[in-house]
Amino acid sequence: MMPLKKHLLISSILLLLFSILAYFVLQYPVNKIDTSVSQFVQQFRTPALDQVMIVISAFGNLSIALASLLITAVLLMANKLKREAIFVSCIAFTGIITFVLKRVFDRPRPTSDLVTLIDHYQNNSFPSGHTLSYIVFFGFLIFLMKQLTSLPQYWRTGITALAYFMCVAGPISRIYLGAHWLTDIIGGLLIGLLFLQQLIWYYKRP
Numbered sequence: 001m002m003p004l005k006k007h008l009l010i011s012s013i014l015l016l017l018f019s020i021l022a023y024f025v026l027q028y029p030v031n032k033i034d035t036s037v038s039q040f041v042q043q044f045r046t047p048a049l050d051q052v053m054i055v056i057s058a059f060g061n062l063s064i065a066l067a068s069l070l071i072t073a074v075l076l077m078a079n080k081l082k083r084e085a086i087f088v089s090c091i092a093f094t095g096i097i098t099f100v101l102k103r104v105f106d107r108p109r110p111t112s113d114l115v116t117l118i119d120h121y122q123n124n125s126f127p128s129g130h131t132l133s134y135i136v137f138f139g140f141l142i143f144l145m146k147q148l149t150s151l152p153q154y155w156r157t158g159i160t161a162l163a164y165f166m167c168v169a170g171p172i173s174r175i176y177l178g179a180h181w182l183t184d185i186i187g188g189l190l191i192g193l194l195f196l197q198q199l200i201w202y203y204k205r206p
Contacts, residue, residue, distance in 0.1 A: 001204040011194060018127075018190040022105060025126050025183050029107050030114070034181035038115045041175045050118055053173040057119065060130030060170060066092065068137065079151070084144060087203050091136050094195060098129035101191070110178050119177040127187030128180045134170035135192030136199065138163035143200055 024031075058064055069091055076085035107126035110117070141163045145156040171189065174180040 001206070002201060007197070007201050010197060014190050014194040014197070018187060018194070021183060021187055021190065022126070025105065025107055025187070031183075034110075034183055035114050037182040038110060038175055038178070041172065042116050042178070045116070045118075045176070049176075053176045054119060056166070056169050057130060057173040057177055057179070059166065060133050060174075062095065065095075065133050065137070072137075072141075081148065083203075084148070087199060088137075088140065090199065091133070091140065094133050094136050094192070095129070097191065097195065098127070098132055101127055101187075102129070107184070110181060112178075115178040117178040119179055121179055125180055126184045127191055128171065128174055128184040129188065130174050131171045131180075131185050131188030132192040132195070134166055135189055136196045138166045138170075139192070139196045140199055142167075143196075143203075 059068065069088060073085040073088045076082075076088060102124040105126045106124055109121060109125045142160055145151070145160045145163075148156070171185045174185060175182060
């Protein structure tokens with residue numbers, strides 16, 4: 001288990017980086033870095049890739065995200081992994097964190113005069129709730145697959161590969177679809193890593 005001092009240090013660094021990013025976003029809600037990255041990503045658009053990205057992004061939508069948590073928790077319970085099921089259920093609290101932060105920073109979504117809007121969302125932009133939930137949910141699955149050696153190896157390998165893919169492709173899909181800026185993604189990543197670190201640390205406590 002990670003020593004408490006190291007745990008607190010890493011948590012503080014993640015929180016500090018998020019605070020610096022949030023200050024930048026408040027000062028420059030629309031900036032050259034974000035628009036340039038979005039335009040670069042969207043230059044690879046094709047109708048087929050649009051549909052792929054919509055499917056990948058759908059796993060971060062509230063209803064599907066909650067269903068994924070529920071199914072995962074039930075499967076863990078069915079395998080007599082009650083403690084793991086409880087920790088997975090705790091990931092639902094990321095929804096509350098996203099709700100609060102989005103209203104605190106109140107950053108508008110990308111607009112059609114700056115990017116192509118393939119998918120439309122009405123709530124605020126910073127941080128990316130999809131990215132936050134992907135990092136925590138799929139990140140914790142990666143962690144669990146290393147811990148639960150009693151599960152069949154092919155299950156652990158397959159779930160780990162899928163989780164790594166979603167941790168990368170999910171955030172990219174949000175920029176591709178015009179739903180978020182790069183700084184939204186980084187903000188969701190930092191808060192997601194912060195939440196994930198707490199989850200793993202408490203899981204490892206004796």
